[in-house]
Amino acid sequence: MALSGLVLAGFVLGHMTGNLLMFKGPDAINAYAHWLHANPGLLWGARVVLILSTIAHIWTGILLTLENRASRDGGPAVDATRRASLSSRTMPYSGIVILAFLVFHLLHFTFRKVALGGVEFGDNVHKMVIAGFAQPAVAVFYIVSMVLLCLHLSHGISSVFQTLGLRNERWRSRLDGVACLYAWIVALGFISIPLAVLTGCLK
Amino acid sequence: MVQDNGKEHTLALKLRVWRQRRGQPGAFEEHALPAVPTSASFLEMMDMLNERLIAQGKDTFAFDHDCREGICGMCSMTINGMPHGPIPGVTTCQLHMRNFRDGETITVEPWRARAFPVLKDLAVDRSAFDKVIQSGGFITVRTGSAPEANNIPVPKPIADEAMDAAECIGCGACVASCKNGSAMLFVGAKINHLNILPQGQAERDRRTLAMVKTMDDAGFGNCTNYGECQAHCPKSITLDVIAKLNRDYLRARVKAFFSSTGKPSKGGD
Numbered sequence: 201m202a203l204s205g206l207v208l209a210g211f212v213l214g215h216m217t218g219n220l221l222m223f224k225g226p227d228a229i230n231a232y233a234h235w236l237h238a239n240p241g242l243l244w245g246a247r248v249v250l251i252l253s254t255i256a257h258i259w260t261g262i263l264l265t266l267e268n269r270a271s272r273d274g275g276p277a278v279d280a281t282r283r284a285s286l287s288s289r290t291m292p293y294s295g296i297v298i299l300a301f302l303v304f305h306l307l308h309f310t311f312r313k314v315a316l317g318g319v320e321f322g323d324n325v326h327k328m329v330i331a332g333f334a335q336p337a338v339a340v341f342y343i344v345s346m347v348l349l350c351l352h353l354s355h356g357i358s359s360v361f362q363t364l365g366l367r368n369e370r371w372r373s374r375l376d377g378v379a380c381l382y383a384w385i386v387a388l389g390f391i392s393i394p395l396a397v398l399t400g401c402l403k
Numbered sequence: 404m405v406q407d408n409g410k411e412h413t414l415a416l417k418l419r420v421w422r423q424r425r426g427q428p429g430a431f432e433e434h435a436l437p438a439v440p441t442s443a444s445f446l447e448m449m450d451m452l453n454e455r456l457i458a459q460g461k462d463t464f465a466f467d468h469d470c471r472e473g474i475c476g477m478c479s480m481t482i483n484g485m486p487h488g489p490i491p492g493v494t495t496c497q498l499h500m501r502n503f504r505d506g507e508t509i510t511v512e513p514w515r516a517r518a519f520p521v522l523k524d525l526a527v528d529r530s531a532f533d534k535v536i537q538s539g540g541f542i543t544v545r546t547g548s549a550p551e552a553n554n555i556p557v558p559k560p561i562a563d564e565a566m567d568a569a570e571c572i573g574c575g576a577c578v579a580s581c582k583n584g585s586a587m588l589f590v591g592a593k594i595n596h597l598n599i600l601p602q603g604q605a606e607r608d609r610r611t612l613a614m615v616k617t618m619d620d621a622g623f624g625n626c627t628n629y630g631e632c633q634a635h636c637p638k639s640i641t642l643d644v645i646a647k648l649n650r651d652y653l654r655a656r657v658k659a660f661f662s663s664t665g666k667p668s669k670g671g672d
Contacts, residue, residue: 264625271584271624273517277431278510280484282491284582284629291627359628365650368643 201264202363204257205356211250212349213382216389222402223392226326233325258299265292287355294352301345308332333397342394350387354380413438414500417508418452420464423521431510441501445488446471446478448500449511466525471496473637476572479579480525481512486576486635494574494637514579518586518622529575531621532589536573538617539610540593542602555601568596570638577632577640583624588632590618591644598651608655615652 221229236243281289307314309328312321315338321328333339357379361367367375396402416436423429436455439448446468453463469477478495482488488498503509511525519527544550557565569592577588594611597603603610626645633642 264627268583268585268624268627271517271622272582273515273584275582276481276484276512276515276579278481278484278512282485282580282631282634284631288627288629289582355628362626362628362642362646363649365646365648365653367646369641372642 201257201260202360204253204260206360207249207253208257209353209357209360209382209386211246211253212353212386212390216386219393220389222326222329223396226324229326229329230323234323254302258295261292261295285355287351291352291355294348297345297348298352301341301349304341308338329393330397330402333394336398339394339398343391346387346390349390350383353383353386357382412441412501414441414503414505414507415439416448416503416506419508419510420452420525421512422464422524423513425520425522429521429524439500441499443500444471444496445480445482445498445500446496449480464525465523467527468496473497474572476574479514479527479529479574479576481514481579483510486514486579487574487637491634492637492639494572497637514575516575516578516581516584516623518584519575519578527575529573531623532573532575532586534621535586535590535614535617536593539606539614540597542597543606544602557601561599565596565600568592568599568640568644571596571636571640572638574637576635576637578623580631580635581624581626582629582631583627585626585632586618586621586623587626587645587648588636588640588642590614591648592640594651595644595647598647607651608658611648611651611655612659615648 218232219229221232287294304314308316309332312328315335316328316332319331321331333342354376358372358376361371361375393402416439418434418436419431420434421429422432434452434455436448436452439451443451446466449464449466456463467477467479469475471478473494473496476494478487480487480495482495482498487493487495488502490498490502513519513521513525514527514529518531519529522528571589571592573589575586575589578584578586581588594614597610598607628642630642633640
């Protein structure tokens, strides 16, 4: 769970950074996309690692959730929460929405099968993204999913340190801060693009 | 003790208490206690309830208790959803009725976890914890006359850390408060207590692997870092012990994986 999550958390930061080339103009993002496809070894190497990490993450997540539900045995009739954060209590749900988002996102911008009106964009990634986010419902779905990703990452990343045994009371709040900052950077970076298209800043 | 002019305050309480026989489904029973002194402990309030039930010729509520001074770890009640009640860092027996309001309805339940089946009413079977201790919560030494205490020097910070972990009274509030029914705080405390002391080194890896395995086999859940256990632990044991348990477990697994078999491999030279 922790190791696959670490791979995926690293990926989203890299993916977000690459996406920001959208703001540098059509040539920058199109050249970046072209460079990725010109290196199939790198592209497919990364894809295989990501697919395996995603499968491992989902599989261990399902096992973890089911085992933990069974161990709780229903829990008390009155349930009081003293400190568990919202993000920690919603991990399975934010995870499911992110998975649904992932499927849609792949069909949308990787396979280009949905929500693009059947238009062929070829190598013009810039134009495809603008057209994709011109539909408010799609852009809003992306933004909401990224807020949930932020929630998911903020608990996930701080948990990685605990699982690997690299945390104590002195460092807990600092590491929670690092995780929160990382989650917000990733989420705001991703959100900036559909938001810029929606508001007409990116054309 | 809250007193005015030598007269003690009392509370009228409504109680919803869990009634269950072993292996059968349970349900809440409602009872009223008209005059509970605010200086009574929660267990003394339960005693009052049971005395009323005896006077009425009814069955009393079974609940675990022993020392009534916060060190034995026997008392185990989930009070309004909180193991050991609303005050952090105290056991049920050290919780006093002055922490409740007049006219309040108090819900009293047993520890809820698959690994802690209900024996009767509020008493649960915590022998899963005993099994965890039996699998590694000890050091192997020759018994007999006590050894000279200063033969093995223990640095003060290490002794303090071990004592912090050893504060765990094994009550099970960590499991009851955990939304995953996980016993990681208990096992972490026990493992840390012994694993950081020189006396615990010889069996360190074996202890860690065995206790974690016993914990998993007993049907406890897994830690997902909610932090509820720390917030409800009557001894305020921190999540540090879980981080250290994870570290020691990882170390022990890696060492076991690459341990020497003492023989050349087949086909090797």
